[in-house]
Amino acid sequence: MKIRDGRLKKPLSKSFEHLNSSIGFDIRLAKYDIAGSIAYAKALKRVGIITDKEMKSIINGLETIQLEIENGKFVPNPENEDIHMNIEMRLLELVGTVALKLHTGRSRNEQIVLDERLYLIDALKNIKSNLKNLLKSLYLKAKDSRKIIMPSYTHLQQAQLISASHLLLAYYRAIYRDHQRLLDIEKRLNEMPLGSGAVAGSSIGIDREFLLKELGFISLTKNSIDAVSNRDFIIEFEFILTSIFLTLSRISEDFIIYSTQEFGFIILPDELTTTSSLMPQKKNPDSLELIRGKSTKIIGNLFSIITLLKALPYSYNRDLQEDKPGLFESIDWVLVCIDVMREIIDGFSFNDSRIKEVIKGSKDYIFATDIADYLVQRGMPFREAHQIVGKIVSFSESNKKRLSEIKIEEYKKFSPLFDKDIYKVFDPVKSVNNHDVYGGTAINRIDEILNEIEEELKNI
Numbered sequence: 001m002k003i004r005d006g007r008l009k010k011p012l013s014k015s016f017e018h019l020n021s022s023i024g025f026d027i028r029l030a031k032y033d034i035a036g037s038i039a040y041a042k043a044l045k046r047v048g049i050i051t052d053k054e055m056k057s058i059i060n061g062l063e064t065i066q067l068e069i070e071n072g073k074f075v076p077n078p079e080n081e082d083i084h085m086n087i088e089m090r091l092l093e094l095v096g097t098v099a100l101k102l103h104t105g106r107s108r109n110e111q112i113v114l115d116e117r118l119y120l121i122d123a124l125k126n127i128k129s130n131l132k133n134l135l136k137s138l139y140l141k142a143k144d145s146r147k148i149i150m151p152s153y154t155h156l157q158q159a160q161l162i163s164a165s166h167l168l169l170a171y172y173r174a175i176y177r178d179h180q181r182l183l184d185i186e187k188r189l190n191e192m193p194l195g196s197g198a199v200a201g202s203s204i205g206i207d208r209e210f211l212l213k214e215l216g217f218i219s220l221t222k223n224s225i226d227a228v229s230n231r232d233f234i235i236e237f238e239f240i241l242t243s244i245f246l247t248l249s250r251i252s253e254d255f256i257i258y259s260t261q262e263f264g265f266i267i268l269p270d271e272l273t274t275t276s277s278l279m280p281q282k283k284n285p286d287s288l289e290l291i292r293g294k295s296t297k298i299i300g301n302l303f304s305i306i307t308l309l310k311a312l313p314y315s316y317n318r319d320l321q322e323d324k325p326g327l328f329e330s331i332d333w334v335l336v337c338i339d340v341m342r343e344i345i346d347g348f349s350f351n352d353s354r355i356k357e358v359i360k361g362s363k364d365y366i367f368a369t370d371i372a373d374y375l376v377q378r379g380m381p382f383r384e385a386h387q388i389v390g391k392i393v394s395f396s397e398s399n400k401k402r403l404s405e406i407k408i409e410e411y412k413k414f415s416p417l418f419d420k421d422i423y424k425v426f427d428p429v430k431s432v433n434n435h436d437v438y439g440g441t442a443i444n445r446i447d448e449i450l451n452e453i454e455e456e457l458k459n460i
């Protein structure tokens with residue numbers, strides 16, 4: 001049976017059939033489509049469109065199809081266009097003409113939105129759980145790395161000393177925000193669209209509250225036109241996936257830089273690196289590069305869905321079929337890449353001795369702000385202190401001396417405020433602990449945040 005036969009005299013052209021078919025990608029919605037149809041069959045019985053016996057027969061048939069899908073026995077037919085028609089046609093084969101009653105008062109326009117919402121509610125749970133694992137790994141690594149002191153960077157130039165935990169906890173914060181964003185969209189995903197019909201609402205008085213409860217939604221969509229045209233829940237979802245990927249990609253970039261011979265701050269786990277087919281010495285950070293590379297797809301998919309909606313007339317248009325491939329691709333990769341990043345965080349180690357060497361190699365310039373702070377503590381206006389330290393740095397450069405090697409007499413020439421205790425400034429731990437403010441890098445402040453995170457992780 002072909003639904004087009006009533007209205008259209010000729011079969012689909014082969015090339016259009018290829019374009020028209022979405023079963024290649026919407027097959028993954030099968031489980032949700034079946035759940036929606038089972039609930040709908042019950043609702044049809046409640047309004048007297050089908051008998052109890054017919055309902056049971058439909059539900060049995062749908063459950064059989066579900067099993068066939070799980071056992072890989074369900075063979076979709078591309079001629080049946082999409083997942084909805086494929087299931088309906090299989091149901092017809094299994095239970096006979098009673099299957100033809102299932103679609104009463106229902107449209108695929110609402111069915112697809114229902115399937116997508118149910119699918120995303122599930123996907124969201126998986127992403128949240130992967131994110132939580134990544135957050136835990138970042139937390140544990142940060143807890144382990146409190147005492148490792150490394151340079152921080154602005155403009156990729158050495159800036160000030162920080163505890164290595166501070167950087168890991170910066171990554172933590174970004175990922176945590178995305179986790180929170182997912183919680184926030186959950187309520188908007190949880191709006192039940194069935195009963196919207198094709199556009200104007202159901203004409204058979206279907207009990208929407210009943211469907212809501214059967215399917216476990218939180219609220220009902222409030223406008224049938226909006227219900228079948230709205231895809232902003234997909235935009236929001238893909239935005240969050242993009243945001244996650246932006247962070248993963250930035251961490252990747254950091255780690256790629258830190259693992260170079262030139263930096264050598266971190267050692268990547270062997271199992272997440274590759275070697276070159278030509279150069280035997282190589283240990284390449286391919287896992288990180290691929291995460292950075294994959295992020296382009298995810299960003300592209302977000303742009304696709306946004307562009308798809310721009311200028312799309314209300315309400316449903318077939319263009320909307322194209323909302324799925326990119327969404328599915330982004331979800332698949334986000335799950336994989338969060339996991340790979342978690343393994344990287346678990347498996348990498350800081351090369352503390354190399355970091356110390358680099359700090360030494362900085363000719364103590366990394367303490368320049370600490371020297372300015374020293375003068376400020378003794379009453380000098382910061383701008384003046386900044387200038388004086390600038391002069392000291394250039395003096396050190398032309399005299400090829402580290403800042404800690406400059407004699408006290410020389411220091412005093414720059415400012416009488418300098419005293420012998422200036423040399424205490426060149427202490428990495430002290431420098432870090434100077435930033436003793438909530439959210440700063442002082443070790444006690446990191447501990448404060450680690451304690452908060454311990455609680456935070458219990459509640460997500």
Ligand code: ARG
Pocket residue numbers: 022082108109112316318320321322
């Ligand atoms: N495969 C379609 C989609 O993904 C389902 C809805 C089809 N509706 C329609 N009126 N042709 O959007």
